[in-house]
Amino acid sequence: MGDVLVTLKILPKDTDADIKSIEDQVKRNIEGLCSINRMDEVDIGFGLKYIKLEIIVQDKEGEIDRVENSISSIEGVGEISTENVSLI
Template sequence: MGEVVVILKIMPESPDVDLEKLQADIRAKVSGIEDMKVEPIGFGLSAIKIAMITEDDEGAGDKIEGLFSQIPGIDRTEIESLNRLL
């Protein structure tokens, strides 16, 4: 089917979450990550933005969100964009 590029916004549970440790946990548990950066949101809270490549399977978005929901320190995961690679 091909591959897709997924851009995700990961929201930590609180401003007290160690973002460096959270990024390390994410890299250890999720494959296909191409880029990861911290983006300030406001009021001391920051999000982690992730660009990753994955297979274009049915339900891929749900599978990705499920992977991140199992990592401690993550409140929610939002898929900001999903684009097919040509």
């Protein structure tokens, strides 16, 4: 089995959420589950931002779910969606 590059969109619960704090917690929570390829803050507009996260995980059943569950347990995270999955 190979690896997959996964792009996740992480939305905060509200506009007052500390994006930097969420980013730091994401890094801590997913350590050992995957490797981070890239993490960016993206402006939506009107002060809203989300985190665009590119990770590399093993191409095994349930790996992406484990990462998403780990991220969703973070205080301040509202919604997570998978935007893209590519075999690498």
